[in-house]
Amino acid sequence: MSATVSPFNSGLQGGIPTSLDNRRVALVLLSGMESLGLKELRQHASDYVKRAEAGETMLITVAGRPSALLGPAGRKTWCAFDEVADIFRTDTDPTWETDRRLIDDPIADPWVSR
Incomplete structure (x- = not known):
């Protein structure tokens, strides 16, 4: 006895979706x-x-087979600054000051001509 495969039950075993995509199609x-x-x-x-x-x-x-879902794209979710x-x-x-003293060059604006 073989199972009947139609465009709407391919990938389904006993009516139960076998993958996430098939579950979406079934839904x-x-x-x-x-x-x-x-x-x-x-x-x-x-x-x-x-x-x-x-x-x-x-x-x-x-050709009668479920191929894709067309739906709304995920919306951007903005977060308040407090959340991030x-x-x-x-x-x-803690060692930044010590490391900075080891550098011989003074801090200077690189865009100012010397």
Whole structure:
């Protein structure tokens, strides 16, 4: 007895996705999200991209097989300075003053002619 493989269950074993990508495809199919063919996407690409920007996720199919997901890109997440301030709080080098005294040249502006 062999399992039937259709465009919508390839990579699925007993209806259970076998990889992350297949789980995403299964989620799209089970959630009733829109599925559209590549030809339809090419003909109305700007409309579908606008819908994706608005937060909608669509399944792109090629020859009836799920091929890609079109959805919103991850948004930039801005952090308050307080959330990253620890990165900039470091102890100074305790030997810096000693090391600086070992350098013969005085500190000078390199752009000023001598």
